[in-house]
Amino acid sequence: MEMALTNKKNFNEGGYSAPEEKYKIRKRKASPGDIAFHICNGIFMILFVVITLYPVLNTLAISLNDGTDALRGGIYLIPRKFSLKNYATVLQKDNLMIGAVVTVARTLIGTALALITNAILAFIVSRKNFIFAKQLSLFWVITMYVNGGMIPIFLLYKGLGLTNSFAVYVIPGMVSAFNMLVIRTYMRGIPDSLEESAQLDGAGYTTIFLHIISPLCKPVYATVALFVAVGQWNSWFDAMLYNRMSDNLTTLQYELMKLLSSVTNQSSSVEAMKNSSGSVTPMSVRAAATIITMLPIICIYPFLQQYFVSGLTLGGVKE
Amino acid sequence: MEQKKRLFKNISLVEFKRQRVLIIWSVFFVAYGLVFCYAPLVGWLMAFQNYKPKDGILHSAFIGMTKFxxxxxxxxxxxxxxxxxxxxxxxxxxxxxxxxxxxxxxxxxxxxxxxxxxxxxxxxxxxxxxxxxxxxxxxxxxxxxxxxxxxxxxxxxxxxxxxxxxxxxxxxxxxxxxxxxxxxxxxxxxxxxxxxxxxxxxxxxxxxxxxxxxxxxxxxxxxxxxxxxxxxxxxxxxxxxxxxxxxxxxxxxxxxxxxxxxxxxxxxxxxxxxxxxxxxxxxxxxxxxxxxxxxxxxxxxxxxxxxxxx
CATH class of the missing domain: 1.10.3720.10 (MetI-like)
Structure with a gap:
């Protein structure tokens, strides 16, 4: 337990805690230069925040606005003619709903598989007296720098029967050298004495992994899980390349991409679908689909900040 | 290689047995890596072949650097x-x-x-x-x-x-x-x-x-x-x-x-x-x-x- 606490403390130090606390210099009168600097800095930061947030908020406003009305332009942050019709339309589109189910499934299964395998691999290569630890580590680090490229990989998956299957989303990318290194670095920080005393009590490696090391690694597991989950949630290229023919294996992002290309290609011949409760256009429907797609991530990431900050700092370590 | 041999010698049979579970998992990870990360490298041969899907890598004709x-x-x-x-x-x-x-x-x-x-x-x-x-x-x-x-x-x-x-x-x-x-x-x-x-x-x-x-x-x-x-x-x-x-x-x-x-x-x-x-x-x-x-x-x-x- 004490171990876990010290680790956590290290992470916070290496993370994003405010540095000014450390070097609070004697208060001296702010020079005109300093004041000018702070004003410019403040303006820069406000601009930065506006440019970052505006497009997202604007999409939100359009998604909540009547479709035909939105085509007139002039919608910024607040919907002019409020309507939930866009969301209703999205929820009625079968392919989007299938995409959502597949995306949720691949995110959950893919993250679980990746976390389990990377954790086991990291555990193996971080055992100091394991005879093949070095070789196995090198074997995986090489894969970070050399890969076969798109065509050989495509043909391999085809040969293995992974095309037009759900497995192509979760099996091939399961083990990643980068994620393994992040976990390995963390595990190396855990004192050997814990493992040694467990060994004296007769614990095998399985017990040590499950009951001694893993409970201490929760923070780094969370980091890697977040990295993998975001990657799974956002990927679309594999759906396009390997599962193009299987409509029931489409993903949310891939469906969104099809919506985008239909909007950009047919913007001149926009056909608004009218009915009693208002109208929708491809543009407004896409805005609603975009918001639905980004919502889960936006809701989750602020609470996981400390994890990805520490994970990124760990990832920057030398091999 | 030599270091590896020495390592082998220094490890007792008991220790080797204890590490059995690690070795079994290592075999899995090597096999997985060979299939998904190293096997595609064999595909690089295609660049030097006139690759035909029906012939595969084994039987397609080599044409040297023509493709390059x-x-x-x-x-x-x-x-x-x-x-x-x-x-x-x-x-x-x-x-x-x-x-x-x-x-x-x-x-x-x-x-x-x-x-x-x-x-x-x-x-x-x-x-x-x-x-x-x-x-x-x-x-x-x-x-x-x-x-x-x-x-x-x-x-x-x-x-x-x-x-x-x-x-x-x-x-x-x-x-x-x-x-x-x-x-x-x-x-x-x-x-x-x-x-x-x-x-x-x-x-x-x-x-x-x-x-x-x-x-x-x-x-x-x-x-x-x-x-x-x-x-x-x-x-x-x-x-x-x-x-x-x-x-x-x-x-x-x-x-x-x-x-x-x-x-x-x-x-x-x-x-x-x-x-x-x-x-x-x-x-x-x-x-x-x-x-x-x-x-x-x-x-x-x-x-x-x-x-x-x-």
Whole structure:
């Protein structure tokens, strides 16, 4: 337990805690230069925040606005003619709903598989007296720098029967050298004495992994899980390349991409679908689909900040 | 090899038995790695063959470097290399400069609460997919989008600009999109590095009469120099990898002269036109250049006594 606490403390130090606390210099009168600097800095930061947030908020406003009305332009942050019709339309589109189910499934299964395998691999290569630890580590680090490229990989998956299957989303990318290194670095920080005393009590490696090391690694597991989950949630290229023919294996992002290309290609011949409760256009429907797609991530990431900050700092370590 | 043998000798039978479970798992991980990471390398042979799917790698005829010669006599491929390199370098420089600038400036913000809020907001675009980001770009840069609206409002242009129809805008748009998406995320590691700088250095600088600007120049920047260099090395090796999704999603017939990258070329010739040999050759060229770039950067860093990758 004490171990876990010290680790956590290290992470916070290496993370994003405010540095000014450390070097609070004697208060001296702010020079005109300093004041000018702070004003410019403040303006820069406000601009930065506006440019970052505006497009997202604007999409939100359009998604909540009547479709035909939105085509007139002039919608910024607040919907002019409020309507939930866009969301209703999205929820009625079968392919989007299938995409959502597949995306949720691949995110959950893919993250679980990746976390389990990377954790086991990291555990193996971080055992100091394991005879093949070095070789196995090198074997995986090489894969970070050399890969076969798109065509050989495509043909391999085809040969293995992974095309037009759900497995192509979760099996091939399961083990990643980068994620393994992040976990390995963390595990190396855990004192050997814990493992040694467990060994004296007769614990095998399985017990040590499950009951001694893993409970201490929760923070780094969370980091890697977040990295993998975001990657799974956002990927679309594999759906396009390997599962193009299987409509029931489409993903949310891939469906969104099809919506985008239909909007950009047919913007001149926009056909608004009218009915009693208002109208929708491809543009407004896409805005609603975009918001639905980004919502889960936006809701989750602020609470996981400390994890990805520490994970990124760990990832920057030398091999 | 010799070390390995010695290790073997030093390990007792009991210990070997105890490590049995580790060895079994290692076999799994080696097998998995061989299938998914190393087997595709065998596919590189296709680049030297006239590969026919029905014959497979084993029975297709070897034709030497013909495919590579074809590649380099193809004006499109030369242009594609130029596009990839140009966008890779522009993106690398733009995202690097912005991330460092943002980290340094954010560090100077004195209100602790606002600092945290700004940083949280700055991560947001990183979590959005390129599909969403390009969708947003299309909206913002369209004829009735916010950018054209602002430009016409301030009378900077008389007619809305069709940003996606002109070649000269494509590279800047891609660079901007990368900066928009990754600045906050990339700044994380610099902020961590700034935090690790010894506070007494700032105190000493203050005593010497350094203002804010000089402190940044003589304390902060030298303090994060090792971080900058190691990230630069890691990213230079990736310069040729930096171009696929956004170019694929934003490119259109009007700008394809400047938008197509090596990966798009591979996709077009390899997958769509089924010329697997040509696509593989292009992929090998990309890998080879990347590895050479990493090695060069690493050597330079080593010679200058800086932090390095391996």
């Amino acid at each position: 010669k074809m590649l380099f006599s193809d004006a499109t491929f030369i242009r594609v290399i130029r596009n990839t390199l140009a966008m890779g370098v522009i993106n690398l420089v733009a995202t690097f400069v912005m991330a460092i600038l943002f980290a340094i400036l954010l560090n100077e913000i004195r209100l602790k609460g606002s600092k945290k809020v700004i940083q949280t907001i700055s991560y947001l675009p990183h979590f959005l997919s390129w599909i969403i980001v390009t969708g947003i770009l299309h909206d913002a840069l369209s004829g009735s989008g916010i950018v054209n609206e602002l430009l016409t409002k301030f009378h900077l242009v008389s007619q809305p600009i069709n940003f996606f129809a002109h070649e000269e805008y494509f590279w800047p748009i891609v660079a901007f999109a990368n900066v928009w998406k990754e600045t906050g995320w990339n700044a994380i590691i610099y902020l961590a590095a700034i935090t690790a700088i010894d506070p007494s250095l700032y105190e000493a600088a203050a005593i010497d009469g350094a203002g804010r600007w000089n402190k940044i120049k003589y304390v902060t920047l030298p303090g994060i120099k090792p971080t900058i260099i190691i990230l630069l090395i890691m990213n230079i090796g990736n310069v040729l990898n930096a171009g696929f999704e956004i170019q694929y999603l934003l490119g259109n017939g009007l700008v394809q002269q400047v938008s197509q990258t090596i990966d798009i070329y591979v996709l077009k010739w390899g997958i769509s036109q089924m010329d697997y040999s040509l696509g593989t050759a292009a992929g090998i060229f990309k890998s080879a250049v990347s590895i050479v770039l990493i090695l060069i950067c690493n050597t330079i860093a080593k010679r200058h006594g800086e932090e390095r990758l391996f």
